[in-house]
Amino acid sequence: MHSPIPQEVIIRTPYYEAFNYPSRDNVVVIKLFDHPNATDAVPGRYPPPTQTDSRAKSDGSVDYYAEADEDGLNRWKRILGQIVAKHVVKPAVEGRGHRWTYGIEQGVLLDFPAGYKLFVHRKGDRHIPRKDYYLMGSQFARTFRSPQEFLFHLKWLMEGRPLKADNTRDCTCCYCDSAATQGDISRRYHLGLPPERPEKKAEQGEKGKKEGQKRQSRRSLPPLVIQAKDYTQLNSNTRSPASG
Numbered sequence: 001m002h003s004p005i006p007q008e009v010i011i012r013t014p015y016y017e018a019f020n021y022p023s024r025d026n027v028v029v030i031k032l033f034d035h036p037n038a039t040d041a042v043p044g045r046y047p048p049p050t051q052t053d054s055r056a057k058s059d060g061s062v063d064y065y066a067e068a069d070e071d072g073l074n075r076w077k078r079i080l081g082q083i084v085a086k087h088v089v090k091p092a093v094e095g096r097g098h099r100w101t102y103g104i105e106q107g108v109l110l111d112f113p114a115g116y117k118l119f120v121h122r123k124g125d126r127h128i129p130r131k132d133y134y135l136m137g138s139q140f141a142r143t144f145r146s147p148q149e150f151l152f153h154l155k156w157l158m159e160g161r162p163l164k165a166d167n168t169r170d171c172t173c174c175y176c177d178s179a180a181t182q183g184d185i186s187r188r189y190h191l192g193l194p195p196e197r198p199e200k201k202a203e204q205g206e207k208g209k210k211e212g213q214k215r216q217s218r219r220s221l222p223p224l225v226i227q228a229k230d231y232t233q234l235n236s237n238t239r240s241p242a243s244g
Contacts, residue, residue: 010102011093016158018089020102028085028102031110037160041115041137056126065134068118072133076118079147080154081107083191088155113137113157141175148191149174149182 010018010028015038021027032038047065054064068076085107090100112118116137122129134143135150144150156162156171164170174182186192 011089011096013092013158015160018085018093026103026106028081028089028104028107029110030081030084030089030107032113032158034114035160038157039113039115039137040139040157040161041113042139045137045139045142046117047119047136054122060126061124062126062129063123065119065121068120068133072120072131073118076133076135076147077109077111078107080109080150083107083147083151084109084154084158087151087189088158113154138175140169140171141173148186151189151191152185 008020008022010020014033015035016030016032018028018030021029051065054062054066056062082104085102086104089107090104093100112135116135118133118135121132121134123132124130132145134145136143138144138153141153144153150173153171153173153176156169156173156176162170169176171177172180172185174180174185180188
């Protein structure tokens with residue numbers, strides 16, 4: 001019988017806990033609790049059956065949603081773990097007067113909030129379709145298009161869905177607070193630029209194509225086309241620390 005892997009609880013709140021595996025490269029695991037204030041998921045937020053038909057069309061293309069593959073899930077959880085460790089867990093630990101001695105780059109989110117699910121949208125040639133991932137479930141946002149876009153909404157959930165004095169959501173994500181775009185948020189917190197929506201890319205692609213044709217007719221030069229495109233779960237039972 002294998003001995004349990006030694007672990008250290010870094011912080012525990014009513015809504016989440018973070019623990020560390022010193023023997024596993026100081027991996028910091030962030031686990032959300034099944035608490036009603038740690039999620040805002042509601043039924044009916046997943047793709048309807050009409051959007052999950054994976055059969056190819058007559059032209060050989062596909063356009064459907066499916067539950068995300070393991071690679072996509074692990075990538076989202078790893079990125080979320082890293083940025084949540086930096087922007088949520090580390091400040092919370094230091095706010096309690098403790099020193100942070102863990103590696104941000106080793107963070108991993110164990111799972112999404114209750115009722116949330118990651119989907120992949122496959123579109124285009126059935127053999128090599130374009131793949132875009134979307135996190136769904138929230139009653140306040142139809143989709144989150146990247147881990148960075150979900151960061152501050154997740155922070156709000158991890159803090160128990162606090163409200164402002166006027167009884168509105170005290171959430172600074174781009175869907176709950178229109179004061180800043182995701183691009184503004186990403187630049188301010190050095191999160192990287194958000195992915196463009198597929199329909200916007202299509203519009204820009206068509207516009208670029210027309211402008212390129214004009215330039216080519218004027219200068220007999222081919223247009224330059226730049227296309228933008230846009231790990232592991234650790235399951236274990238944690239020992240019970242004293243609540244902080």
